[in-house]
Amino acid sequence: MTKKTGLLLRTRIRRDRRGSVIVEAAMVLPMVMVLLCGLVEMGRALQHQHTLTESVREAARYLARVPLACPAGGDPNWATARSNAQHLAATGRVSGGQPLVTGWTDASFTIADPVCETWSGRAVQLITVSANVPYGDLGLLQVLGLDAVRLGASHQQVHIGE
Numbered sequence: 001m002t003k004k005t006g007l008l009l010r011t012r013i014r015r016d017r018r019g020s021v022i023v024e025a026a027m028v029l030p031m032v033m034v035l036l037c038g039l040v041e042m043g044r045a046l047q048h049q050h051t052l053t054e055s056v057r058e059a060a061r062y063l064a065r066v067p068l069a070c071p072a073g074g075d076p077n078w079a080t081a082r083s084n085a086q087h088l089a090a091t092g093r094v095s096g097g098q099p100l101v102t103g104w105t106d107a108s109f110t111i112a113d114p115v116c117e118t119w120s121g122r123a124v125q126l127i128t129v130s131a132n133v134p135y136g137d138l139g140l141l142q143v144l145g146l147d148a149v150r151l152g153a154s155h156q157q158v159h160i161g162e
Contacts, residue, residue: 037138048101056089059089060156063085068161085109103133130153133152
C-alpha cells in the first residue's frame with residue numbers, strides 16, 4: 001500500500017459515521033436504565049410510605065371511636081379493639097385478610113396502651129399507633145450494594161369514644 005492510498009483510507013474511515021449511533025447508545029444506555037430503575041424504585045417506596053402512613057392513621061382513628069374505659073388497659077374491649085386495629089392497619093379491613101403490601105403483618109404494627117391524661121378537667125386518652133415494616137424493593141438496592149430499607153410511621157389520636 002502506498003502512502004497516498006493509506007492517507008485516503010484513513011480519511012475515508014474518519015469521515016465514515018456509520019455505527020456511531022450504536023456505540024453512543026451502548027455508552028449511554030446503562031446509565032439511563034439505572035436512572036429509570038431508580039426512579040421506579042423511588043416511586044414505589046413513596047407509594048408504600050404513603051400507604052403505611054394512611055394505614056397507621058386509620059387504625060388510630062378506629063381506636064379513637066371505640067368505647068373504652070380510662071385507662072383502657074383494664075377494659076375487656078381493649079384486647080379486641082387492639083387486634084381489630086392491627087388487622088385494619090395491615091390489611092385495610094377489621095376482619096383481616098390479604099395485607100395491603102406484601103410483607104406486612106399484624107405484628108408490624110404496634111399499638112401502645114392509651115395514656116390517660118387530664119385536659120381542661122376532663123380525663124382523655126391518647127392513643128398511639130406506630131409501624132416499622134420492611135420495604136420490598138425490586139432488587140435495585142442489592143445491585144447497588146445498599147442495605148434493606150424499613151419504612152416507619154406513627155400517629156397519635158385523642159380518644160373520643162362513641
